[in-house]
Amino acid sequence: SQTIHQWPATLVQPVGSPLSLECTVEGTSNPNLYWYRQAAGRGLQLLFYSVGIGQISSEVPQNLSASRPQDRQFILSSKKLLLSDSGFYLCAWEAGYTNTGELFFGEGSRLTVL
Amino acid sequence: KQEVTQIPAALSVPEGENLVLNCSFTDSAIYNLQWFRQDPGKGLTSLLLIQSSQREQTSGRLNASLDKSSGRSTLYIAASQPGDSATYLCAVDRAGGTSYGKLTFGQGTILTVHP
Numbered sequence A: 001s002q003t004i005h006q007w008p009a010t011l012v013q014p015v016g017s018p019l020s021l022e023c024t025v026e027g028t029s030n031p032n033l034y035w036y037r038q039a040a041g042r043g044l045q046l047l048f049y050s051v052g053i054g055q056i057s058s059e060v061p062q063n064l065s066a067s068r069p070q071d072r073q074f075i076l077s078s079k080k081l082l083l084s085d086s087g088f089y090l091c092a093w094e095a096g097y098t099n100t101g102e103l104f105f106g107e108g109s110r111l112t113v114l
Numbered sequence B: 001k002q003e004v005t006q007i008p009a010a011l012s013v014p015e016g017e018n019l020v021l022n023c024s025f026t027d028s029a030i031y032n033l034q035w036f037r038q039d040p041g042k043g044l045t046s047l048l049l050i051q052s053s054q055r056e057q058t059s060g061r062l063n064a065s066l067d068k069s070s071g072r073s074t075l076y077i078a079a080s081q082p083g084d085s086a087t088y089l090c091a092v093d094r095a096g097g098t099s100y101g102k103l104t105f106g107q108g109t110i111l112t113v114h115p
Helices: none
Strands: A003-007 A010-013 A019-026 A032-039 A043-052 A055-058 A065-070 A073-078 A087-094 A109-113 B004-007 B010-014 B019-025 B030-038 B044-051 B056-059 B062-067 B072-077 B086-094 B103-105 B109-114
Touching (some): A010 A019, A019 A087, A043 A065, A043 A073, B004 B086, B019 B109, B030 B072, B044 B056
Parallel strands (some): B010 B109
Antiparallel strands (some): A003 A019, A019 A073, A043 A055, A065 A073, A087 A109, B030 B086, B086 B109
16 A cells, blocks of 8 residues: 655744755655645645656745655755744655545654744 | 645544545646645655545545546545544655656644544
């Protein structure tokens, strides 16, 4: 069966510090991968998605970037965090070959920027 | 721009009741609609996926319907239990393009089932 892991689960960082959130998927090959953010009062918003290694699409302009160095690894980064980057970051995968579009989410990483 | 609205925002019911959660979307050009459950501080758990060509899906005590032309979906929960307490999120996937999973979410319905 497929599983998705995110870490760290919780992170408290000062403004201006760097960020790296990692997501890995097991039990599937060539998944489509996604980063969503859930901010208080704003609902869930798609940040980045990737259909393959090195292929990243950004949905909203922001202080963050994403990378996919391996087939089942998706990383969310920032060089300098802003207060507005605080939120709950969720990684998700979708098995593109099934064409159902069903998304499966990880447990999330809660980021607090102080 | 797609907008998804969920009604009610919060719902509190006694155990055993049947209940309906509502979701509406403004653009009927969707690929599919998913219902998720989110427990406090946790990730999302997929409950049901309805393709745009389908009318409903069932899983255990859950039944979701889709009326794409009117931009509506309902999630029916039968014989509610305290363990059903969670936030329920509706999300639609835009049609077209070369990939899926670009979901637009509603704000959710917070469900509390009390014993």
